[in-house]
Amino acid sequence: MSENTVIIENGLWKNNVALVQLLGLCPLLAVTNSAINGLGLGLATLATLVLSNTLVSLVRNLVRQEVRLPVFVLIIACIVTTIELVMQAWFYELYLVLGIFIPLIVTNCSIVGRAEAFASRNPVGPAALDGFMMGLGFLLVLLVLGSLREAIGAGTLFAQAELLFGPAAEGWKLTLFNDYGGFLIAVLPPGAFFGLALLIAGKNLIEERFAGTARALAAAPAH
Amino acid sequence: MNYKQILISGFLLWLFAVIGVGLVASTFVATEDRIAENERQALLKALQELLPPDRFDNDIADDRILLPHPYKLGSSEPVTAWRARKNGDPVAVIFKTIAPEGYNGAIHLLVGIYVDGSLAGVRVIKHNETPGLGDGIEIRKSDWIRQFDGKSLSHPPAEQWKVRRDGGAFDQMTGATITPRAIVKAVRNALAYYDEHKEELFQ
Numbered sequence: 001m002s003e004n005t006v007i008i009e010n011g012l013w014k015n016n017v018a019l020v021q022l023l024g025l026c027p028l029l030a031v032t033n034s035a036i037n038g039l040g041l042g043l044a045t046l047a048t049l050v051l052s053n054t055l056v057s058l059v060r061n062l063v064r065q066e067v068r069l070p071v072f073v074l075i076i077a078c079i080v081t082t083i084e085l086v087m088q089a090w091f092y093e094l095y096l097v098l099g100i101f102i103p104l105i106v107t108n109c110s111i112v113g114r115a116e117a118f119a120s121r122n123p124v125g126p127a128a129l130d131g132f133m134m135g136l137g138f139l140l141v142l143l144v145l146g147s148l149r150e151a152i153g154a155g156t157l158f159a160q161a162e163l164l165f166g167p168a169a170e171g172w173k174l175t176l177f178n179d180y181g182g183f184l185i186a187v188l189p190p191g192a193f194f195g196l197a198l199l200i201a202g203k204n205l206i207e208e209r210f211a212g213t214a215r216a217l218a219a220a221p222a223h
Numbered sequence: 224m225n226y227k228q229i230l231i232s233g234f235l236l237w238l239f240a241v242i243g244v245g246l247v248a249s250t251f252v253a254t255e256d257r258i259a260e261n262e263r264q265a266l267l268k269a270l271q272e273l274l275p276p277d278r279f280d281n282d283i284a285d286d287r288i289l290l291p292h293p294y295k296l297g298s299s300e301p302v303t304a305w306r307a308r309k310n311g312d313p314v315a316v317i318f319k320t321i322a323p324e325g326y327n328g329a330i331h332l333l334v335g336i337y338v339d340g341s342l343a344g345v346r347v348i349k350h351n352e353t354p355g356l357g358d359g360i361e362i363r364k365s366d367w368i369r370q371f372d373g374k375s376l377s378h379p380p381a382e383q384w385k386v387r388r389d390g391g392a393f394d395q396m397t398g399a400t401i402t403p404r405a406i407v408k409a410v411r412n413a414l415a416y417y418d419e420h421k422e423e424l425f426q
Contacts, residue, residue, distance in 0.1 A: 070236055085251060085254045
């Protein structure tokens, strides 16, 4: 397996930020009450991860061991503040929705985690790819969890897509069940924990199945 | 020897801090005007939701005052009011007030009142009410908030300024009574405040 394949596999599945490392749960649990909210924060986190991994990798030979963590935190804080300002200036509507969650990205330990564990030890190319894949893995979990909670809680999908994609997306809302009364707990904070637990359990189940099949194959007598 | 290492590390940290601050500061300067303009446009849009643009011709976003006696509106913080005028004559006033008794904390409201004391409309700008129940007060979730349009202190009569469950004239929402109750009360307070202070409001 090539190095890049390992990075991709780690980011999306084997070492997924949200499902395996269980990092960044604070923004994850807070925003995923709808698919669009999850997607919005996922994109912002993805951008931060790629930028921070790239920058950290660029300066990795300059920064001394003793001060590397404060420097990484500084770099991440600067990136997030810049993203927040840029969003306020050019994507104001989206900022109004996600605004309070953007500073939360700084508290996402996966970002400083990837800076320390990967970017500070690898060249720029792999570091940027790792940031992108880790971010994408996180984004997918946010999107799936957001969709799950929105579908169960409100009976819709992609409501208010226009906040993210502009007026063209106003018709994107899918009503899954007509006259759905709503199942409130899915949208409330406890629903976030239940949903995440189900996703993690689902992932473990799939892995167990795969491992079982692999064992069965290995055990089969060769003719 | 050891001191030298410490100094080098300290200098590096300082260098990164300076570069970082420089970066954020220049982004701030570059985006400052745009952000201020965005905020102004968003405010104008919110105010025009309540008041059609052809009803006034002044620069409404800048024609604002901080109200004396905000506690009469149930607020412990200063309350802003914007004034709409046409050819210099008062047309309406828009309060940015709060309903302190929401189910889950204060509900922030814009309440527009025409000079004659009738409501131009009410909009919720910020709240923490329960999703799926109390959040029907948002205009994009339901039309509930529109029932205030055109109402005044005499229509319905003052003692009818309650939700139906309390014997009043305003609909509550399925599964939520506390939220509508808080809003009805806040709107009534705003109307009473206007009635009491209308002379000074337009000075």
